[in-house]
Structure formats: C-alpha cells, structure tokens
Amino acid sequence: MTQADERVKALFAMDEPPARDAAFATAVMARVMRRRFQEDVAMLCAVSLGGGVAFCAVWPTLQPALVAISQGLAPALGAIALAICLMVILGGRPSADLPLGS
Amino acid sequence: MGPASLDEALVKAAQGGSAEAFSRLVERHQQAVRAFLRRACGDWAQADDLAQETFLAAWSRIGRLKAGASVRAWLCGIGYNKHLTAIRSAGRERARGAAYEADREVSLEAAPEDRLALERAMAGLPAEQRACVALCLAAEFSHAEAAEALGMPLGTVKSHVSRGRARLLQALGECDDAS
Numbered sequence: 001m002t003q004a005d006e007r008v009k010a011l012f013a014m015d016e017p018p019a020r021d022a023a024f025a026t027a028v029m030a031r032v033m034r035r036r037f038q039e040d041v042a043m044l045c046a047v048s049l050g051g052g053v054a055f056c057a058v059w060p061t062l063q064p065a066l067v068a069i070s071q072g073l074a075p076a077l078g079a080i081a082l083a084i085c086l087m088v089i090l091g092g093r094p095s096a097d098l099p100l101g102s
Numbered sequence: 103m104g105p106a107s108l109d110e111a112l113v114k115a116a117q118g119g120s121a122e123a124f125s126r127l128v129e130r131h132q133q134a135v136r137a138f139l140r141r142a143c144g145d146w147a148q149a150d151d152l153a154q155e156t157f158l159a160a161w162s163r164i165g166r167l168k169a170g171a172s173v174r175a176w177l178c179g180i181g182y183n184k185h186l187t188a189i190r191s192a193g194r195e196r197a198r199g200a201a202y203e204a205d206r207e208v209s210l211e212a213a214p215e216d217r218l219a220l221e222r223a224m225a226g227l228p229a230e231q232r233a234c235v236a237l238c239l240a241a242e243f244s245h246a247e248a249a250e251a252l253g254m255p256l257g258t259v260k261s262h263v264s265r266g267r268a269r270l271l272q273a274l275g276e277c278d279d280a281s
Contacts, residue, residue, distance in 0.1 A: 012240035
C-alpha cells in the first residue's frame, strides 16, 4: 500500500461509525422483533382461519357424532371440569406455612 | 474462538431462531455495514436507514447464508442491493441528490480540506465504482471478497477500484505511484 493509499484510508476512517452503537443495535432489534411478531400474528390468523373453515366444512358430519358422544360422556366431563377447577383454585392459594410475616 | 468461527457459531444459532445471536451479529458488523453505506450513498441518515433495512432483510434471509461464508461480505452485498434499489426509484434519487449537496455544505463546513475533496470526489464517482472503492480502499476488502459481496465479476471490481482510486488521488493532489 502506497503512502497515497494510506492517506485515502486515513481520510475514510474519519467518518467511520463507532465500533459499538447500542442505539443502532437496539433500533435494529426492535424492528426485527416487530417483524417477528407480525409474522407470528399472520401465521396464527392463517391457522385460525384455516381451522375455522375446516371445522365449518366437517360440522354437518361432526355434529351428530358429538351429540351422541356427549350424552354418554357428559357426567364424566362434568366431573373432570369440576376437578380441574378445584385444583386451580386450591393450587393458587398461598400455603399456610409460608413465612408471610416476620 | 476467532472472529470467523464466532461469526459461524452466531449464524448457526441465529438460523435456529436465536434473536440474541442475531443481535450479537448486528453489534459485530454494524460498523462495517454503516461505513460502507455511508461511503456508497453519501447521505449518512439514509445510509443508517439502509443499514437497518439491511439487517432486517438479513434476519429474514439468514437461513440462506452458507456455512463458512463471510458474514461481513454477505451483509454488505444486501446493503448494496438496498442502495441500488433506492437509487433506482427516480424520485428518491433526485431528492437524495439535492439532500446530498445540502448536507455536504452543512456537515463539511468545518471539515479539513482533504476530507471535503475526498467526499466530493466520491460523490462524483458512478455508484458501482463508489461501492468498489468503499469496500476495497476504505474497508480493506480483497477484490475477490468485494466481487462476491457486490455480485460483480472480479475484473470489473479491479477496474472500478483502479479508476476510482485514480480519481480520488487526483482530487487529493497525489501522484499515482502504483500506475
């Protein structure tokens, strides 16, 4: 590299951005995250829409089967739902031996 | 771990969906991409916007990056394409031309004469030549690396660098020892 090239390179180096720029990196990652979120929402919408359409299409076939099954399984499903509710309610309470006071 | 192997590890993680790894790639390469775009398009604010778009595009295309490829060259290549797209939109080109001249008057008012001469000489180069000069003379890319990044034949890059260098040296009042 000649002396003239060194001079050109030194002049170019004067407008070099900083080696670390948190503001720039943060701005880029914010845009990346926004893009990711938009893609996720778009995918969820597409899947929901597809699922809804498929469900509508099979509903005439599905409905009689569901009615027949539900009559037999209703008591069992009711008991399971009650058990789950109880577990959620009781599981959410703080335990009596937790050191709540001093 | 060397810079190349660290890049490779980060690319692999980012390809697996790690935003943290991609964030580290942004930190590692933002300086090179922004410096290249500043020199290629002249307008610093637009260069930073293009750099952001470059990284955003890189996030979407990271899966296509081959193992062992230079991340810096790949990013500069994306940035160069973004820059060309911006140039091709005629309205923006005119606006940028005007903005460029206005910006030069303001930001270089207190700059040394040499720097002003270099900036003006760079502004006078065609876009392809400017990009080759920005990579090979300012950022120490090899001709082959620049050819890969810019998607140009090696001979074209060499010719652009040689002509651009001669114009810059002339503007700085240097004699061309290499020729």
